[in-house]
Amino acid sequence: MLAVDANASLERIADAAGLARATVHRRFSSRTALLDALAEQLSERYVAGLSRAKVRxxxxxxALHRLTEMVFDLKVSHRFAVQPTAALTPDVLDGLDLLFARLRDAGAITAADPAWCRRVYLALLHEVDDLPADSPALAPSATADETEARVNLLVRTTLGALDGTHDGSALSLANQAAPVRS
Structure with missing residues (x-):
């Protein structure tokens, strides 16, 4: 229901779920409580994604490539519910900051402030996600699907925006190590 109408009331959500309105109201006292619960669930998935990407x-x-794959998967599955920024808890922010500090320490970027790097990444994430599927910027290679093209574009653009020395070899290595998507 939220995919159809982002402002749907709890009553409409209950109807769409085939539940009695009272059942939904017992679990969520308000629409805001439901959205807060969805944001908390999304935050937990982001924290798990940071762990699975082995950011540390x-x-x-x-780690950047793998995390970006997971973030796009989460954006697709939660697009209807909440803005991703609602899930940016201190644990998520700390994980992203650690990743950008590690990228700087490895010489992949020269930007010194991890918080700035995170903000650039998140802004670019939004822009790459908003690109239409037929955008020339997403022209996938023979082996990449649209999501992978978005991942590659975001990683490449983020590293370049942060004054990276990205020459494509690290991205090729990350692509080779990344699991095959079905």
Missing amino acids: TAPPHF
Whole structure:
């Protein structure tokens, strides 16, 4: 229901879910409470994604690529519910800041402030996500689907925007190590 109408009332959401209005109201006292619960769930998924991307231990280029794949998956599955910024809890912000500090320490970027890097990444994420599927910027290679083209564009653009020395070799390595998407 939220995919159809982002302003849908709890009553409409209950109807669409085939539930009695009272059932939904017992669980969520208001529409805001429902959206807060969705944001909390999304935040937990972001924290799990940071862990699965091995932000602390994997080579930082690989971690950035893998995390970006997961973020696009989350954006697709939660597009209807909340803005991704609602899920940016301190744990998520800390994980992103750590990743950008590691990228800087590895010489992949020269931007010194991880918080600035995170803000650039999130702004570019929004812009790449908003591109129409037929955008020339997303022209996928023979082996990349549209989502992978978005991931590659975001990683490449983020590293370039942060004054990276990205020459494509790290992205190729990350693509080779990334699991095949079905």
